[in-house]
Amino acid sequence: MTEASARFDRICATLRDRICLLDAPPGTRLSEEVLAAEFGTSRTPIRRVLARLEAEGLVAVRSGVGSIITDLDRAEFAQVYALRQELTQLVATLDPVTPTPAHVARAAEFETQGDALAAAPDARAFAVLNRDFHDFGLSLTGNAALREVAERLYLRTARIWLQAVARMDLGQECAIFADEIRQTHAALRAGDARAAALIRRSHISMSAARLAQVPAPAAG
Known part of the structure; x- marks a missing residue:
């Protein structure tokens, strides 16, 4: 990877985090000039980054x-959530990866983090762990196209939970997530990537159902 490519990826990742963790909320204007100064680069690579974020559905370019x-x-x-459910199941059927000791060890680390989160619920920590666990789940398929599409759809919905959590039972959500991680770890210890994918699909479905019951915030 070239230095320019590494810088591009780094800026993309930083801005994605700001958007998906609501550090930069919906409606925020992203200034090419300000971002170029922040990252110590010209406006040209910033335009490329913003074009990538637009393709991912995180940014819209409005004339003027x-x-x-x-x-x-x-x-x-x-x-989007309905499509995510179906794609998650495909992780088990399109070029599935046989779970390795490294996968099992990483799942064990996630289980420890999930238990800690359930013991001390925190919305931002949940969002970060969920993102990392999602990326881990995609490592169970060797299908690059599936990983790319699933990642983009995840980014499209990542902010919904953080927006809704103030009107949800955070402790319950963290406990449910910890249980999902625990079940996934058990499936991978058994060498069953398909079961791990189906566990993820089930939890996405139930999460969508719970979020659908949360009333939308009143217009300001």
């Missing part, structure tokens, strides 16, 4: 305004 962080409406949210 610039790049604005998007939001996800409830109708689109339901459709």
